[in-house]
Amino acid sequence: MPDPAGADGLTVGQVSTRLGVTVRALHHWDDIGLARPSLRTAAGYRLYTAGDLERLHRIVVYREIGLGLDRIRVILDDSNADVPGALRAQRTQVAQRIDRLQQLSAGLDRMIAAHERGLLLTVEQQAAIFGPEWNPDWPVQARQRYGDTTQWQQYAERSASRSPEEWEAIADSVTDLDRALADAMDAGVTPGSPEANQLVERHREVFSSYFPLTRQMQVCLGRMYEADPGFAAHYDGIRAGLATWFRQSVDASARAHDIDPDTATWQ
CATH class of the missing domain: 1.10.490.50 (Antibiotic binding domain of TipA-like multidrug resistance regulators)
Known part of the structure; x- marks a missing residue:
């Protein structure tokens, strides 16, 4: 498949725009080892490849459904992780939050x-x-x-x-x-x-x-x-x-x- 990031990769600013996350978040995920760019420019600037973008996309999806970064790391890096089980547990928490929000809506x-x-x-x-x-x-x-x-x-x-x-x-x-x-x-x-x-x-x-x-x-x-x-x-x-x-x-x-x-x- 063609590399959507191009041969030289995408900069932090380009990835931020494409995925809708802040540059600060990308830097943080790099610092904690959750999503590190595979390439660097001669000046040391981060460059993200297609594989990096795929991992980042999964992180964004898991974050949107409420998973914490530590849990996301396990899902992405542990081959024995029970991903369906983690998602079911998160679905239960989401359902509880929805119920609470419905109660708040009725109260409002x-x-x-x-x-x-x-x-x-x-x-x-x-x-x-x-x-x-x-x-x-x-x-x-x-x-x-x-x-x-x-x-x-x-x-x-x-x-x-x-x-x-x-x-x-x-x-x-x-x-x-x-x-x-x-x-x-x-x-x-x-x-x-x-x-x-x-x-x-x-x-x-x-x-x-x-x-x-x-x-x-x-x-x-x-x-x-x-x-x-x-x-x-x-x-x-x-x-x-x-x-x-x-x-x-x-x-x-x-x-x-x-x-x-x-x-x-x-x-």
Whole structure:
């Protein structure tokens, strides 16, 4: 067969271009004795023959399927090497990596969907978990309003890994908290009392299921619960005046922690 490298062989640069490997890699393979050129110029420059190219081609193929250089050396130089066995073992590892990558791909799909939609639940699941008053458009509206905030990103990342059962547990904890707030108000618990402060802490713990909720953020939420018609209707629908009572309780708790509720910001 004609020598594709020509009578004088190919230079390192020519081989690099032909095989798509770096000159540095070719030098390294020469230095470790894996693929040494058969010829040298008078000035000492490497020249690769057709036989050298064949060996290099096999090295490139084996590298592409993930074999290490030591394993490649055994396959190329050991006449007793079990080449099919080595390739089968590598195929198993490749299959495992593919499975892992598929899992990562599925996780990325869920993360993207969570950032875009908030909840990865069907409309039917949302109704069953959050009740008939739940509006499935609310998560999309929240995304439009808060999508650029750190808290939305934290919420989405948690949402991506949550099951319907976990969301149901969170919804139950919110319902239990609403009931406890109403019972405390009915019992005459005053804002700033130990009982009210415990409920404020409970609220911060429950709502930290969505994203980490600082005391200053909680003050801002208390204001919103009282001022926003939708939130006020929810809390006052549980007990008349509950939105204001809870806002006052949050403010009193904030003052106990040296936070001025009048100047608190979302941080």
